[in-house]
Amino acid sequence: MAPMGIRLSPVGVAVFCLLGVGIIYHLYAGVISSRIAALRRRRTVDLRELLALSVEAAVLGGREVKRAREENPLEKSNGKTKGGASEKIALGDQSSHRKMYHLIKNTFPFLQVNAEERAPAGGEEAGVWNHVIPADLQLVGEGREVSADDITVWIDPLDAAQEYTKNLQKYVTTMVCVAVSGVPVIGVIHKPFTEYTGSITAQCHSPATLQESLFRSHASGSRLRACCDGGAEEGESGTKMTERIESAWALVGSGSNLQPRAPRGGRSLRVIVSRSHAGKATRFIQTAFGNETVVHTAGGAGYKVLALLDPPDEQYEQADVYLHITYIKKRDVCAGNAILKALGGHMTTLKGEEIDYRAAEANHGGVLASVGRDHRALLAKLQSADSHRQS
Numbered sequence: 356m357a358p359m360g361i362r363l364s365p366v367g368v369a370v371f372c373l374l375g376v377g378i379i380y381h382l383y384a385g386v387i388s389s390r391i392a393a394l395r396r397r398r399t400v401d402l403r404e405l406l407a408l409s410v411e412a413a414v415l416g417g418r419e420v421k422r423a424r425e426e427n428p429l430e431k432s433n434g435k436t437k438g439g440a441s442e443k444i445a446l447g448d449q450s451s452h453r454k455m456y457h458l459i460k461n462t463f464p465f466l467q468v469n470a471e472e473r474a475p476a477g478g479e480e481a482g483v484w485n486h487v488i489p490a491d492l493q494l495v496g497e498g499r500e501v502s503a504d505d506i507t508v509w510i511d512p513l514d515a516a517q518e519y520t521k522n523l524q525k526y527v528t529t530m531v532c533v534a535v536s537g538v539p540v541i542g543v544i545h546k547p548f549t550e551y552t553g554s555i556t557a558q559c560h561s562p563a564t565l566q567e568s569l570f571r572s573h574a575s576g577s578r579l580r581a582c583c584d585g586g587a588e589e590g591e592s593g594t595k596m597t598e599r600i601e602s603a604w605a606l607v608g609s610g611s612n613l614q615p616r617a618p619r620g621g622r623s624l625r626v627i628v629s630r631s632h633a634g635k636a637t638r639f640i641q642t643a644f645g646n647e648t649v650v651h652t653a654g655g656a657g658y659k660v661l662a663l664l665d666p667p668d669e670q671y672e673q674a675d676v677y678l679h680i681t682y683i684k685k686r687d688v689c690a691g692n693a694i695l696k697a698l699g700g701h702m703t704t705l706k707g708e709e710i711d712y713r714a715a716e717a718n719h720g721g722v723l724a725s726v727g728r729d730h731r732a733l734l735a736k737l738q739s740a741d742s743h744r745q746s
Contacts (some may be wrong), residue, residue, distance in 0.1 A: 400463060400506060402533070402541065403498030406606050408484045409508075409531035409543045410492070412458045413602060415481070416451035416512050416529040417547030423447035424519065444516045449475060451512035451529055457481035459508055459531075468508045469686060469716065495610040507534045507713055509689040515655030517631075524548035525671075528657035532689030534712035542693030544657040545602040603661060605697035615698045615726040616665035616673065627651040627659045627674035636680055643740035656683065656722075660691030663700070663726050676733060677724040685710065685718050692724075700726030705741070707734045 423446040457478035459468055508531065513519060515526040527548055533541035605611035624644050628636040633652045641648050651672040653659050662674045679688075689712050692702040703709060704720030725733055 398465060398503045399500045400466070400503055401498035401500055402535075402606060403488060403492065403495060403609075404486060405463075405506075405533055406495070406541050406543075406604060407488050407492050408459060408462055409533060409541055410489075410545075410602050410604055411484055412455040412510065413529045413531045413543045413545035415458055416455040416510070417545045417601075419450040419454050420447045420513055420519070420527065420529060421547040423450055424522075444513070444520055447519060448513040448516065452510070453477050454481050455510045455512055455529070455531065458484060459510070462486075463503070465503050466506055466508055468510065491612065492604075495606055501535050505536045507537070508532070509534065509686045509712060511657070511684075511686045511690070514657045514687060518654035523654060526654035526658045528655055530657050530686070530690040532686070532693055532712070534689065534693075537711040537713035538709075539689050539693035539696060539712055540607045541605070542690035542697070543602055543604045544661060544690050544694065547601075549601075603664075603694060605694040607693060607697045609697075611694060611697045613661075613664045613694065613698065615700065616663065618727055619675070623647045623649050624676060625649045625651060625672075625674045626676045626678050627653055627662050627672060628678050628680075629659075630654050632681060636678060639680060639740060640678065643736045656687040657691060660688075660694060660702075660724060663695070663724065664698070675725065675728060677722065678737075679722040680705065681721065682717060682719050683722060684716050685712055686716065688718070688722055688724075695724055695726055698726055700724065701730040703730070703734070705734070705737055707731070 427446055453475035456468055456475055458481040459466065461478055461481060462484040510532075511528075511530040514528045514530055515523070518524075518526040525546075525548070527546070529545045529547060531541075531543045532539055603611075603613050605613070626640050626644070626648060628640070628650060630652045633650070637650045640650055651662070651674055653662065653672055656679070658671075659674070659677045662672050663677060677691075688702065688710070692710065692712075695702050702722060702724040704718070705723055706720060708720060710718055710720075710722075723730070723733060723737065
């Protein structure tokens with residue numbers, strides 16, 4: 356007689372599987388939920404941390420720009436550059452770009468950093484930020500969590516490239532900007548070759564006692580003295596810090612280590628423009644603001660924004676308005692836009708439109724930047740001059 360086979364009921368198999376799944380879920384539900392929660396936490400970023408990282412990245416890029424320039428000096432003959440000026444620009448730009456880009460991506464890999472399609476290789480050498488907030492940046496108060504999906508980071512690894520080849524070091528900067536939903540909220544402008552004097556403006560959160568501390572900023576290398584007077588009235592800054600520093604920074608709504616220049620009264624307007632199109636811009640400016648308008652020329656968008664602020668270093672031109680009448684990349688102006696915004700200033704297109712830093716890199720609308728001035732009145736004069744020019 357043939358042995359009888361064992362038959363498994365389909366219903367019994369289904370019940371057994373469901374029991375197994377239930378046991379596994381019961382055992383690992385806590386682990387799974389904690390990992391999901393951790394993933395969600397990692398998808399938000401503290402803006403104060405991101406400010407500190409941005410300063411670190413700008414300084415790191417600046418070191419590469421300076422190193423490349425010192426190790427590969429350009430030879431000059433009869434006023435012309437020889438030996439491959441474009442190659443020397445590339446050496447500094449690419450090395451700085453690589454360091455800055457990968458420091459940010461290694462620390463927050465889920466952030467969108469501009470120019471992802473040409474992301475440079477060699478991320479390991481940039482390292483990962485240590486998440487230590489330097490003492491000067493701690494004075495801006497508590498951070499604010501922002502969804503990573505709303506953040507766009509713009510880096511400019513070498514601003515004023517042509518001036519870089521001509522050894523006009525004062526114009527050269529490296530910059531980092533953070534935009535949230537297209538609005539610039541963090542700006543860092545680093546000067547790798549020169550320094551300037553800055554004063555922090557931040558709300559004092561210390562207890563109602565006089566506290567003094569002396570410390571050194573890890574990221575910017577600046578030696579700062581902080582004095583918090585708890586007796587200051589609400590809304591008044593009780594923090595005063597003055598020192599030679601090498602990076603200008605701002606977090607909109609929290610503080611900056613620069614201040615706007617005091618108004619000059621009824622003196623002639625001073626406008627700063629690019630060295631590359633000074634002639635065309637000068638005619639347009641004097642049509643808009645009058646023949647007595649003083650026009651300064653300079654290289655680098657970062658430098659020109661700093662020329663609007665106070666106190667600059669001894670080498671700076673002092674200007675009331677920064678004007679750019681042609682195409683410019685958003686990475687060139689985003690950091691300066693954030694700093695001006697934090698200090699109550701404005702940066703718009705020549706038509707008065709806010710620049711959206713979520714979109715493509717190109718800004719075809721020109722730039723008008725001011726602080727402590729009637730920005731709308733400036734725009735009206737420019738638009739009037741433009742309409743007369745086109746008629």
